Amino acid sequence: MVGTRGVPARYGGFETAVEEVGRRLADRGHEVVVYCRTVPGGAEPPPAEHQGMRLVHLPAARLRALETLSHTALSVRHLVTHRTDAAIVFNAANSPLLPALRAARIPVATHVDGLEWKRAKWGPTGRRYYRVAEALAVRWSDVLIADAQGIADYYRDAFAAPTTLLTYGAPLIEPGADRLAELGLQPRGYHLVVARFEPENHVDVIVEGYAASAATRPLVVVGSAPYADAYTRRVHALADCRVRFLGGVWDQELLDQLYANCCTYLHGHSVGGTNPSLLRAIGAGAAVTAFDVDFNREVLADAGRFFRTPADVARELAAVEADPDGVARAGERARERAAGYDWGEVAVGYEELARHLAARRYPRRRPSGRRRPASADATTPPVPGVPGAAVVLAPAVVPAPAVVPAPAVVPAPAVVPAPAPTPAVEDLPVGRR
Incomplete structure (x- = not known):
C-alpha cells in the first residue's frame, strides 16, 4: 500500500x-x-x-x-x-x-x-x-x-x-466517560468539533454560528492545521469565551470518549468523500449535525441534522439543547447507520x-x-x-x-x-x- x-x-x-x-x-x-x-x-x-x-x-x-x-x-x-x-x-x-x-x-x-x-x-x-x-x-x-x-x-x-x-x-464503540474529568467536562455537557483547520471543513462557520447562539454548553474544538495559520487565526477570532480549543488529541481512548459523550457532534467536512471522523462519531452514538453535502447525507440519511450557514448552526444548537430526549434518539439512529459500515x-x-x-x-x-x-x-x-x-x-x-x-x-x-x-x-x- x-x-x-x-x-x-x-x-x-x-x-x-x-x-x-x-x-x-x-x-x-x-x-x-x-x-x-x-x-x-x-x-x-x-x-x-x-x-x-x-x-x-x-x-x-x-x-x-x-x-x-x-x-x-x-x-x-x-x-x-x-x-x-x-x-x-x-x-x-x-x-x-x-x-x-x-x-x-x-x-x-x-x-x-x-x-x-x-x-x-x-x-x-x-x-x-x-x-x-x-x-x-x-x-x-x-x-x-x-x-x-x-x-x-x-x-x-x-x-x-x-x-x-x-x-x-465505522467501529461501534462504548468507551465510557471516566476520562472526561481530565478536561473538566461532563457527559452530554458539551458540543464537539473534530477537524483539521481548513476552509472546506467549515470550522469557522461552526464557531461563528455557535458564538451567535445562546447555547449553554461549551463548544469543544479538537484539531489544528500545520499549514493554515491565517485560517486558524480567523477561527480563534470568531470564538467567544465558551469555545475551548484543545488542539490535536492523539489519545484515541480520550477522543472516543469525547465523541461518545457529546451533546452533539458538529461535522463540517464537505469535499473528502466518506469521512472517518464522521463514521467514528456515529459508531460512538453521537447525535450529528453535519454540513449539507451529498457525502454526509449518504452516511447519515435521516439520522442527522444539517447546516450550511452560521445561522443554521445557531438554530440547530438551540433545537438540540431544547430536546435532550431527541438527542438520545438521534444517537441511537446514528449507531444503527454505523452498523452498515x-x-x-x-x-x-x-x-x-x-x-x-x-x-x-x-x-x-x-x-x-x-x-x-x-x-x-x-x-x-x-x-x-x-x-x-x-x-x-x-x-x-x-x-x-x-x-x-x-x-x-x-x-x-x-x-x-x-x-x-x-x-x-x-x-x-x-x-x-
Missing part, C-alpha cells in the same frame, strides 16, 4: 483504512507491505512491523506541495525493484507516478479520495494539478477505488470511468480486488481520461438513502494461502493475494452501472 503517511494510523482517513484493512488481510494470511513516511527527528528507529504488516520507511520533502508526491516517488522506486502481486496507491495526486508501475507490469488500483481540487488551501496551480491528476488516474490505473457513492458518480459523469466502491468502516466487509472487498489485480482480471482498455465538459465542476445530487454497507464487492472467495506482495506506492498495504478461482471479466469488482 502506497501514498499515505503509513501506520500506526495517527492522521487521516487513508491511514485508518490502511491499518484497518491491512491488519485484517495479514490475519487472513496475506503478506502486506505498507510504505510509511519517516518521522523527522525520531529518537528511536521506526518499527519494521505493525499488526502483521511489514513497514518500509522512506523520507519525504517537508513542503506541503511536495510532501506526498516526493514520498510516493521514493516508494515507487523501491517497489519496482521489490516485486509485488498487486499495488494499491492512495490519492489521485500520485497518478503521475503510475506509469512506472505499469512499466514494471505491477497491477495497480488507485484510491482517488475526494475532490481535492475543491480545497481552498490550494491555489490556482494546485487546483489545476489535482484536476489533471484525476484524469491521469483514470487513464493509468487498472482499477479506481471510490469511498463514497458521490465520488463514484463524479468519476462516472466526468470521465465515463467505472469504479469499485469500497467505503470506510463494517471494516470486515471492507477488507473482503480489498482482498477480492487484490485477487483480481494479481490474476490480471480487469478490463485492459481504460477510459481515455478526457473530461466531459458538461460535468467539469459538478457532482451528482445527494443520495440520502445509501447505506455504507452498499459496497461493491467482488464475489466472496475462500481465503487462499498468503501471497507475498511487494510494498506498494502510497502507504497502503501491498497485498500478495493467493491464487483464486479464475473469474470472468464480467465478475470484476469495478462497479459498472
